[in-house]
Amino acid sequence: MHQPLIGVTACQRHIEGHDSHMVVNKYVNALRQAAGVEVVLLPALEQGLAPGILERLDGLCLTGSYSNVEPRHFGQAPWPDDCRYDVDRDGSALSLIRQARQLKLPMLGICRGLQEMNVAYGGSLHHRLQEQAGMLDHREPAHEWKDSHYDPAHGINLNPDGLLYRLTQQAEFMVNSLHQQGINRLGEGLIAEALAPDGLIEAISDPSLPFALGVQWHPEWQPDQHPLYQAIFTAFGAACARHQSTICA
Numbered sequence: 001m002h003q004p005l006i007g008v009t010a011c012q013r014h015i016e017g018h019d020s021h022m023v024v025n026k027y028v029n030a031l032r033q034a035a036g037v038e039v040v041l042l043p044a045l046e047q048g049l050a051p052g053i054l055e056r057l058d059g060l061c062l063t064g065s066y067s068n069v070e071p072r073h074f075g076q077a078p079w080p081d082d083c084r085y086d087v088d089r090d091g092s093a094l095s096l097i098r099q100a101r102q103l104k105l106p107m108l109g110i111c112r113g114l115q116e117m118n119v120a121y122g123g124s125l126h127h128r129l130q131e132q133a134g135m136l137d138h139r140e141p142a143h144e145w146k147d148s149h150y151d152p153a154h155g156i157n158l159n160p161d162g163l164l165y166r167l168t169q170q171a172e173f174m175v176n177s178l179h180q181q182g183i184n185r186l187g188e189g190l191i192a193e194a195l196a197p198d199g200l201i202e203a204i205s206d207p208s209l210p211f212a213l214g215v216q217w218h219p220e221w222q223p224d225q226h227p228l229y230q231a232i233f234t235a236f237g238a239a240c241a242r243h244q245s246t247i248c249a
């Protein structure tokens with residue numbers, strides 16, 4: 001049997017004078033090397049992708065992105081500042097999550113991907129966490145050196161009844177942090193898998209599905225050096241392989 005084939009969400013970017021669909025290499029590398037799956041890019045289309053695509057795949061990965069989910073998707077007015085949006089990414093991601101739920105397709109959301117999952121489940125997001133009373137500054141360090149942006153930034157406590165604790169048998173971890181939006185109202189049917197020291201929900205899952213996990217941090221960054229990050233990709237790859245075997249049975 002072939003490796004499981006999973007769809008990874010693209011973002012819209014203007015590259016070398018052309019509007020482009022793109023994904024950062026580290027997501028593809030971690031999925032292929034740490035999860036053991038093959039990857040196809042799912043274009044970012046505001047109207048969403050046609051039904052029938054996810055039926056041909058064994059999993060869905062929703063990547064991070066510097067752009068932000070438009071607040072209209074959770075019933076709020078546009079943010080007051082010149083926030084960076086990606087309407088095509090929003091359209092694709094939210095429709096893919098809804099389709100994946102119906103298909104019970106394994107789903108892994110990373111950073112923006114967690115936020116999209118929460119919104120697709122009817123939840124809402126904080127904007128500019130660093131301006132919320134009592135919240136940590138969850139943004140990456142201001143300096144330019146990219147690699148250090150993914151250094152461990154804060155601790156998380158795992159839900160002892162959650163998937164991540166079952167996978168790791170460890171209650172606390174340090175994770176990286178590169179975001180300024182975060183979960184406000186938790187979506188219907190999701191559970192909190194991990195909390196930051198300020199109480200922010202840092203990971204979610206839908207226990208009614210075979211595998212539906214969202215994490216606010218970036219496990220695709222050097223998973224071979226972080227047991228928690230590796231455990232996430234190992235479990236996602238295994239869930240995609242199980243899905244593939246049920247579909248091919």
Ligand SMILES: N[C@@H](CCC(=O)NCCCC(=O)O)C(=O)O
Binds near residue numbers: 069111218
């Ligand atoms: N824009 C949102 C989500 C942040 C996010 O996904 N960051 C990713 C950084 C680039 C990468 O590593 O892919 C927010 O600010 O909360």
